[in-house]
Amino acid sequence: MAQTISVGIKQLIEEGRKEIQEVTADEAMELAKRDDVVIVDIRDVRELWREGRIPGTFHVPRGMLEFWIDPASPYHKPKFAEDKTFIFHCASGMRSVLATQVAARMGLKPVYNLKGGFGGWKEAGGPVEAVEKK
Incomplete structure (x- = not known):
């Protein structure tokens, strides 16, 4: 019997956006200058190798996020126990909506989604550094 998907990804993201706060790439660039801000990259490691990353980001494989928080x-990763502001991002800002939503639901705060994700960051002229394969 075929599966019937009753809630699609678009709906999940729309609903998630209603529960979270977002920042633009320009706002994130300003926030990134602060010591109390952590930018969390939830992309797959192959995306980091291919596209690079925002300098100083904390990489969390999306599948481990809840376990690391x-x-x-x-x-658990001690980074998530620090008194910090967390900005989550993925490639385009969709996966990170869901990551930000779950992080907030778990009690992490303050948390934000980077609108437009890594692509929006690059488009806004944000710095990018290469990531070597390990």
């Missing part, structure tokens, strides 16, 4: 998880 939760202090009760054996995979």
Whole structure:
């Protein structure tokens, strides 16, 4: 029997945007100058190798996000326990809407989505650095 998908990705993203706050690339560039801001890149590592990254970002594979945020998880990363502002991004700002939504629902705050994602950052003239394969 074929699956019937009742809620598509567009709807999930629309609903997610209603629950989160977003920043533009220009706003993110200003915020990135602060010591209390962490830009979180949730793209696949192959995207980083191919496209580069925003300098100083903290890379989190999307599939591990909830596990890295939760202090009760054996995979918890101390970065998420710091008193910081977190800006999540992906390639175009859609996956990161969902990541920002779940991070906020888990209690991480303040959290923002980078509108337009990495593509919007590059389009706005934001700095990019190469990422070498490990």
